[in-house]
Amino acid sequence: MKLGVYIQVPFCQTKCTYCNFHTGVVARERYGPYVAAVEREIREHRKMYREAGIALPETFADAVVDTIYLGGGTPSLLDPEDLARLLDGVRETFPCALREVTLEADPETVDEEKARGWFQAGIDRISFGLQSFSDRELSAVGRMHRREDIERAVPLLRGAGIGNISFDLIAGLPHQTAESWGATVGEVLAMGPEHISIYMLEVDEGSRLGREILSKGGRYGANSVPGDDEVANFYDFARGALSAGGYHHYEISNWAIPGNESRHNLKYWRREGYLGFGAGAHSFSGTQRWANEHDAAKYTEALAAGRIPCEGLEALSAAQALDEELFLGLRQLDGIDIEKIERDYGVQLSSRLESLERNGLVERTGPVVRLAPARLSISNEVFVDLLR
Amino acid sequence: MDPRFIRNFCIIAHIDHGKSTLADRLLEMTGALTQREMHEQVLDSMDLERERGITIKAKSIRLHYKAKDGHTYRLNLIDTPGHVDFSYEVSRALSACEGALLVVDASQGVEAQTVANTFLAAGNNLTIVPVINKIDLPAAQPDFVKEQIESVLAIPAGDALLISAKSGIGVEDVLEAIVKRVPPPKGSAENPPQALIFDSWFDPYRGAVVLVRVMEGRFTNHMKVRLCHSNDTYEIEQLGTLTPKPVALQELEAGDVGFIVANIKRVADARMGDTVTDASRPAPPLPGFEAIKPMVFAGLFPVLADDYEPLRDALGKLQLNDAAFFYEPENSVALGFGFRCGFLGLLHMEIVQERLEREFGINLITTAPSVRYRITRVGGEAIEVDSPAKFPTPSDIAKIEEPIIKAMIITSDDSVGGILQLCQEKRGVQKNFEYLSPTRVMLTYELPLNEIVLDFYDRLKSVSRGYASLDYQLAGYQESDLVKLDVLIAGEPVDALALIIHRDFAFERGRELVTRLRKLIPRQMFDVPIQAAIGSRVIARETVSAIRKNVLAKCYGGDISRKRKLLEKQKEGKRRMKRVGQVDIPQEAFLAVLKVASSSDDE
Numbered sequence: 001m002k003l004g005v006y007i008q009v010p011f012c013q014t015k016c017t018y019c020n021f022h023t024g025v026v027a028r029e030r031y032g033p034y035v036a037a038v039e040r041e042i043r044e045h046r047k048m049y050r051e052a053g054i055a056l057p058e059t060f061a062d063a064v065v066d067t068i069y070l071g072g073g074t075p076s077l078l079d080p081e082d083l084a085r086l087l088d089g090v091r092e093t094f095p096c097a098l099r100e101v102t103l104e105a106d107p108e109t110v111d112e113e114k115a116r117g118w119f120q121a122g123i124d125r126i127s128f129g130l131q132s133f134s135d136r137e138l139s140a141v142g143r144m145h146r147r148e149d150i151e152r153a154v155p156l157l158r159g160a161g162i163g164n165i166s167f168d169l170i171a172g173l174p175h176q177t178a179e180s181w182g183a184t185v186g187e188v189l190a191m192g193p194e195h196i197s198i199y200m201l202e203v204d205e206g207s208r209l210g211r212e213i214l215s216k217g218g219r220y221g222a223n224s225v226p227g228d229d230e231v232a233n234f235y236d237f238a239r240g241a242l243s244a245g246g247y248h249h250y251e252i253s254n255w256a257i258p259g260n261e262s263r264h265n266l267k268y269w270r271r272e273g274y275l276g277f278g279a280g281a282h283s284f285s286g287t288q289r290w291a292n293e294h295d296a297a298k299y300t301e302a303l304a305a306g307r308i309p310c311e312g313l314e315a316l317s318a319a320q321a322l323d324e325e326l327f328l329g330l331r332q333l334d335g336i337d338i339e340k341i342e343r344d345y346g347v348q349l350s351s352r353l354e355s356l357e358r359n360g361l362v363e364r365t366g367p368v369v370r371l372a373p374a375r376l377s378i379s380n381e382v383f384v385d386l387l388r
Numbered sequence: 389m390d391p392r393f394i395r396n397f398c399i400i401a402h403i404d405h406g407k408s409t410l411a412d413r414l415l416e417m418t419g420a421l422t423q424r425e426m427h428e429q430v431l432d433s434m435d436l437e438r439e440r441g442i443t444i445k446a447k448s449i450r451l452h453y454k455a456k457d458g459h460t461y462r463l464n465l466i467d468t469p470g471h472v473d474f475s476y477e478v479s480r481a482l483s484a485c486e487g488a489l490l491v492v493d494a495s496q497g498v499e500a501q502t503v504a505n506t507f508l509a510a511g512n513n514l515t516i517v518p519v520i521n522k523i524d525l526p527a528a529q530p531d532f533v534k535e536q537i538e539s540v541l542a543i544p545a546g547d548a549l550l551i552s553a554k555s556g557i558g559v560e561d562v563l564e565a566i567v568k569r570v571p572p573p574k575g576s577a578e579n580p581p582q583a584l585i586f587d588s589w590f591d592p593y594r595g596a597v598v599l600v601r602v603m604e605g606r607f608t609n610h611m612k613v614r615l616c617h618s619n620d621t622y623e624i625e626q627l628g629t630l631t632p633k634p635v636a637l638q639e640l641e642a643g644d645v646g647f648i649v650a651n652i653k654r655v656a657d658a659r660m661g662d663t664v665t666d667a668s669r670p671a672p673p674l675p676g677f678e679a680i681k682p683m684v685f686a687g688l689f690p691v692l693a694d695d696y697e698p699l700r701d702a703l704g705k706l707q708l709n710d711a712a713f714f715y716e717p718e719n720s721v722a723l724g725f726g727f728r729c730g731f732l733g734l735l736h737m738e739i740v741q742e743r744l745e746r747e748f749g750i751n752l753i754t755t756a757p758s759v760r761y762r763i764t765r766v767g768g769e770a771i772e773v774d775s776p777a778k779f780p781t782p783s784d785i786a787k788i789e790e791p792i793i794k795a796m797i798i799t800s801d802d803s804v805g806g807i808l809q810l811c812q813e814k815r816g817v818q819k820n821f822e823y824l825s826p827t828r829v830m831l832t833y834e835l836p837l838n839e840i841v842l843d844f845y846d847r848l849k850s851v852s853r854g855y856a857s858l859d860y861q862l863a864g865y866q867e868s869d870l871v872k873l874d875v876l877i878a879g880e881p882v883d884a885l886a887l888i889i890h891r892d893f894a895f896e897r898g899r900e901l902v903t904r905l906r907k908l909i910p911r912q913m914f915d916v917p918i919q920a921a922i923g924s925r926v927i928a929r930e931t932v933s934a935i936r937k938n939v940l941a942k943c944y945g946g947d948i949s950r951k952r953k954l955l956e957k958q959k960e961g962k963r964r965m966k967r968v969g970q971v972d973i974p975q976e977a978f979l980a981v982l983k984v985a986s987s988s989d990d991e
Contacts, residue, residue, distance in 0.1 A: 006945050021944050071945050168942075202941035232936035252939065268946045282946045289949055314949065324948065327955060355970070359913050380938040381913050384958045 003063035004267045005090050007038060008278030009075035010296050013106075017141045017220040018170065020206025022280045022294040023073045034296055035082045037303035038278045041292075042089040045275065048308040056285055063273065065094040067264035068101045070123070076105035080117025087122050100263045102127050102166075107149040115160035125164040125262075126157055127197075133184040137173045140221040141209065147187075154191060164260060165193045171238070172201030172231040174209070174221025181234045189245045194260040197253050198238050200231050200377070232377040239373065252331045252376055269328045271321075289314050318345060319388045327383035330362075335370025349386070356382055389462055391643035395570045396601065398466045398481060400509055401491035402499035402857060406521040410491060410553040410562070411449075411465060417559055418451040418463070420631055447587070448484075448599055448645050450629045455567045463566055464645040466586070466601075468505075473733030475861060476680060477712075479508050480586040480661045483676055484601030484645065487515040487570030489562065490543070494520045494528035494550075498536045498824060500798045500857035506541045517565050518548035524555055532825070540824050573643030580671040581605030583640070583648075583664040585615075588655045590708040594625070596652040600664055601645050603674060607664070608639045613650060616663040616673035622650035656711040680712045682730025683791065683862065684737055684841050685774040687718050687755035687884065688744070689726030691964075691975065695750050696725050702748035703727060706740060713740060720777070722884040722968045723753055723978070728775055734841060755884050756981040757841040762789040762865055776886035779872040782923040788870045791837040794819070794863040797848070798830045799856035806851035807831065814839035815890060834863060838870075838888065842982065873898055875905070876919040876926075880969045884978055891922075899928040901980060908977040911935035916971050 010023045011031065041048065049056060068090055070083060083103065090096065102125040103118055118126075128150070132138055135146050157165060167188055171181065188196060203210045203225075212222035226234070239249060247255035251269060254262065267274050276283045280294030293299045293309035302309035316324070322345045329336035342349055353369060356362045361375045361382050371379055401407040414420075451463040468481040482488065488509040492502055509516055518537050520530045530550050537545040549565055551558030583600035591597050600607075607613070607627060614621045626649040628636045640646045652658050661677040690699045703715045714730035731737040737757060744750050760774040764787040773779055795816075799807055801823075811818070811833050820832035835844075840860070848856050871894050875885035885905075889897055898920030905918050909932050920928040938958075940951050965972040 008945055069945075197942070199941045200937060200939055228935075228937040235937075235939075253942070265943075268943060268948065274946055276945060280945070282948070284946060284948065291947070291949070312949065320952070323952065323955075327951070328948065359970075361913060375913075376939070378913065378935050378938045380940060380955060380958060381935065383955050384962065387955055387959045 001059045001063045002066045002272065003060070003094065004067045004069065004264050004272065004274035005042075005065050005094070006069045006071060006264075006274055006276040006278075006281055006283075007042075007075070007086055007090075008071060008073065008276060008281040008292075009034075009078060010073040010279050010294070011077055012072070012074045013077065013109075013144050014142050015208075016143060017209040018173075018201060018207050020202065020204060020210060021073075024296065026296065030296070030300075031078055031082065033304075034279075034300050035078065035085060037300045039085055039089045040303050040306075041277045041308060042086065043093050044306070045093070045277070045308070048306070052308045052310045052313075054285075054288065054290060054308075054310065054313060057287060060273065060285065063094065065090060065096045066099045067267065068098065069264045070101075070103045072104050074106050074109065074129075075103055076109040076114070080114055080121055083118065083123070084121035091122075098122065100125055100164075102262070102264060104129065105153075106143075106145055107153040108145040110149075110153040110156055112156050112160070115156045115162065119161045124162060125166065125195075126162055127166040127168060127195075128153070128193075130167045130188075131170045132173055132176070132180070133187040134176070134180045137175050137180065140174045140224075142220075150191075154193075164195070166195035166197060166262070167191075167193045168197045168199070169238075170199055170201055171234040172226055174224045176226050176234070178230070178233065178237070182237065185238050185241050189241065194257050195262060196242060196247060196255045198235065198255075199253050200235060201225070235377050236374070239376075249333055249373075251333065252371075252379055266332075269331050271324060271328060287315060289316065321345075322347065323387050326386045330369070330371055330379070330382065333370060333373070335363075335368045337367050338364075338369045339367035352386060356385060389641070389644070391573050391575070391641075393459055394462045394464070394573055394643045395487065395566050396464045396466060396485045396573055396643070396645060397487040397489060397566055397570050398468050398485045398509075398514075399489045399491055400468060400482075400502075400505035401521075402493070402496070402501040405491050405493040405496065405499070405502070406553045407491055410489070410519070410521065410551075410559070411467065413553050413556060413559045414451060414463075414465060414563065415449065415632070417556075417563065418453050420449060420451050447632070448630060449632045450645065451631075453563050453567065456564060457567070461567050462644075463563070466645065473731075473736045474712075475504070475508065476678060476732075477587075477660060478505065479512065479676065480584065482509050482512045482514060483674075484584055484586045485512075485514055486573055487517060487566065489519050489566070490516050490537070490541075491519045491521050492533055492537060494523045494530050494533055495525050497529075497533050497828065498540050498798065500796050500830075500859040503540065503796060503798070503830070504859035504861075506543065510543075515570050516543050517562075517569050518543060518545045519562060520548050520550050521553055523550045524552040524557060536824055536828075540830070575602075575604045575642035577606045577641040579604035579642065580669050581607055581613075581664070581666045582671045582674055583607060584674050585658055585660055585662045585664060587660065588652075588658045588711070590655050591649075594649045594651075596655045596658045598648045598650070598652065598658045598664075599645070600640070600648055602640050602642050604642050604671065605666065606639055606641045607648065612667040613648075613664050614667040614670055615658065616665060616670070617659060617677055618657055618662060620652075620657060621667045622652055625649045625651055654707075654711075655709060656707070659711060680732070682712065682714050682732060682760075682774075683837065684731045684733055684757050684759060686729055686731070686737060686757045687720060687723070687726055687775070688715075688729050688741070689720060689723040689753045689755070689884075691751040691753055693724055698748065699727065699744070699750050699752075702744050702750060703729070705748075706743060710740075712736065718775070718777075720755075720884050721880075722882045722966055722973070723755075724966075726753075730774065734845060753884075753975055753978050754982075755978065756887055758888060759791050759837045759841060761791075761870070761888065763787070776872050776888050777883045779886075779888065782871065787867055789865040790868045790870060792834055792863050792866045793837050793840060793860040795833045795835050795840070795858060795860040796830065797833065797856055797858050798824065798828060799852050801827050801829050803852035803856060804829050804831070807848065807856060810844070810847055810851055811835065814844060835860075836866070836868065836890075837862070871922045873901070874921045874923075875901060876917075876921060877905075877909070877973065878916050878969050878971050879919075880971075881921075882968050882973070885981055887981055894922055895927050898922075902928045902930040904980040905977055906930040906932055908980055909971070909973055912971055914970075 012023045103123045104127045209220045242255045248258045279296040279299035282291045290313040399407045448466045454460045468478045534545040582604040583602045587599040588596045629646040663673040665671045712732045715727045718728040816833040816835040822830045869891045873887045902918045916932040918930045919926045965974045
């Protein structure tokens with residue numbers, strides 16, 4: 001069995017206004033103890049899992065780690081030696097046959113020495129939280145980098161030997177217009193990263209910008225956020241442009257030059273196992289989901305005492321597992337084998353799919369059901385409809 | 389007791405003019421309740437009555453008063469409901485009395501209910517004793533109010549009592565006036581028995597407890613009695629009086645007031661205004677009986693289908709105690725299973741709704757209130773229709789008649805303009821315009837009831853900043869050019885949104901309604917047309933365009949649980965809506981109809 005390892009580094013230089021994730025800005029002195037805690041968790045996870053009541057299935061006994069994902073936060077803030085320590089921890093704890101080791105990075109944190117250090121540590125893929133090529137949009141949401149940082153960072157990475165680069169973009173930032181979005185997409189294509197992710201801005205109570213939009217306020221550029229229809233247009237425009245640029249649209253939010261699809265992220269959609277280490281990291285064993293305490297200080301404290309602070313250990317019911325098969329599986333544009341799912345779960349889904357098909361939201365070819373590309377931006381409507 | 393020492397009286401007043409406070413004070417001063425037992429406003433016992441300061445169910449209380457003439461009198465205080473919805477109940481309670489205390493607030497003066505209730509009392513030949521209350525308020529103008537009572541109500545007010553029920557000023561004089569001015573009851577204990585039913589309530593152990601005023605003869609325990617109008621025979625199990633605690637008696641004689649328990653199963657069997665007589669020597673019924681007819685109708689639907697059974701049980705329980713309330717099952721395409729309910733008026737409807745939600749914990753969707761129309765079909769057949777859903781198709785209708793009310797509105801002169809405009813807009817015909825004082829005006833209008841039931845009262849209050857008072861009575865039927873306005877969502881007529889309105893308003897209200905609905909119906913997977921139509925003719929149309937964006941954002945570090953919760957939350961949101969055809973409609977959309985008639989509150 002192949003296994004993914006996720007390592008969470010919940011530190012940032014500043015908190016972006018749209019961020020609804022558990023990250024924080026802390027003094028650099030806190031990085032060291034945190035890294036030590038994560039390393040300990042990686043090395044001693046089997047014992048600590050047992051004590052926390054997490055039972056790994058037998059298939060995990062001979063699991064081979066083939067992907068590692070260092071996410072955040074901004075893990076590129078850590079010294080390359082610290083990152084290497086964590087990766088060594090994985091290599092020395094699990095059988096490994098690594099095919100993809102990703103580091104999330106902010107462009108302004110890259111320099112030549114770091115890039116070399118990352119490569120030497122075994123990192124072969126960088127995921128840039130680029131968000132936009134417009135400096136106005138970047139500064140409005142509190143990003144630290146500017147367009148020139150991106151242009152500087154990419155050649156440094158390639159020069160250091162890192163050949164797989166991914167760009168994250170956000171559609172729906174304050175001040176974004178069809179024109180600025182077109183320019184961003186054009187620049188991305190011109191730089192030719194191996195992989196591109198596009199997310200639509202999530203408006204909820206979890207972020208400062210989201211709260212401001214919901215309360216109809218004007219801070220953080222909240223009243224300059226493009227409307228839903230416009231954002232959907234941005235997404236559809238990008239779909240066309242990226243596909244014309246030779247990118248394979250393989251997941252709702254993800255495109256790749258064929259062969260560069262993210263092996264690690266696909267595990268999420270395919271419900272393959274992954275173990276998450278670090279504060280707030282999520283794990284999935286195939287039957288159970290759990291997460292670590294998200295507060296970095298509390299996490300570090302617990303690990304220092306030799307304990308995993310696990311929150312929300314949840315054994316999935318058959319109904320929940322089926323829900324996941326559908327709403328995760330369908331995110332992949334290749335679709336899902338609905339007959340196999342019906343057999344595996346002993347359910348009938350055809351009648352529920354028929355009205356979605358009639359309304360043009362899904363397409364069916366034999367046993368394969370996939371989301372209609374033109375309606376991807378309302379995929380939740382399909383998922384919600386299929387939910388038990 | 390010799391009828392010479394009995395006085396039967398009631399208190400009539402506009403809301404908040406102090407009726408309940410005066411009643412409390414009378415109870416306290418006659419020792420019916422000790423200070424310790426004194427629970428403020430004893431007569432208004434239902435929570436809702438207290439909160440709203442109104443009396444819904446009448447009660448009667450026997451008091452004993454030792455007058456200055458040395459005799460002890462039995463005073464039966466008969467409470468009356470104060471609201472227009474219950475005018476028949478008021479009139480029955482009034483006919484159980486010989487006199488009425490007319491309480492008027494010294495600072496407010498005569499209001500609409502004062503006028504309406506005074507006319508009712510005068511119509512029942514009651515001796516009216518004017519009482520001007522709250523004379524200790526700084527704004528009190530007792531002389532002016534006296535003048536108003538004389539000029540508006542044509543009642544001599546020179547000897548009006550000046551009191552403050554709250555502080556007890558002049559209450560003793562009230563008791564003396566009852567003894568001196570209210571005539572003793574007529575009738576003889578030796579005549580064939582006749583008693584007027586003027587109230588009843590349901591007791592879970594004894595069935596209907598019936599309040600009666602004995603007009604003639606004598607009722608005793610175990611006597612076999614007959615109810616004239618329902619023609620049922622019962623045996624009296626218990627007789628008594630309320631002091632206000634129930635006290636059992638051996639007999640009730642002509643002139644007296646008390647309760648009868650006779651194994652009557654439902655209050656609906658002992659109808660208000662019916663006459664109780666001796667089954668073995670029946671006397672003729674007393675005059676004035678009318679079968680209570682609901683005037684306002686609405687569909688009540690549980691928000692959750694699971695609440696249907698509890699709702700049915702709750703309606704049954706309410707009806708046990710409220711014979712004026714009527715219900716039958718109704719099935720709506722949009723709202724599922726519920727009940728068509730009939731009410732005496734809007735307040736009655738609100739009370740029932742609120743009790744269902746408060747006492748029984750049921751969440752309701754109430755459809756737009758309707759009235760009972762008389763429709764003559766093309767073939768000549770006449771039908772009565774109280775729900776838009778039962779309206780025939782336009783081509784099948786020869787004639788529609790609608791109920792008309794005579795409304796009396798008393799207001800300050802600075803809001804008259806707005807009220808005239810409102811009445812005009814509501815198809816009103818002015819019948820009278822009279823200055824009660826240099827700053828108070830009394831307007832009399834004939835208005836279609838269907839215009840009143842939607843939002844007239846709220847708008848009257850808002851136009852007059854709360855100062856206008858309203859009272860009305862049914863004044864027959866009148867032919868009108870009415871149409872049924874249908875609402876179609878995604879091509880399907882939604883029965884719960886249909887409305888009966890005058891043709892002249894159909895276009896404008898149809899447009900308002902679809903505009904409002906467009907704002908209330910969330911975007912769906914496809915375009916949703918919303919149309920207003922009369923018959924097959926579409927008069928307004930809006931479209932809720934298909935949703936474009938509903939997608940999950942970045943999945944941070946494989947946090948699938950968060951995504952699932954987000955989807956589950958959306959699913960829950962959809963579950964709370966009603967699905968009509970393929971369209972999910974939120975509850976607020978069904979309330980839009982209630983508001984559409986008011987053009988003044990548009991956003």
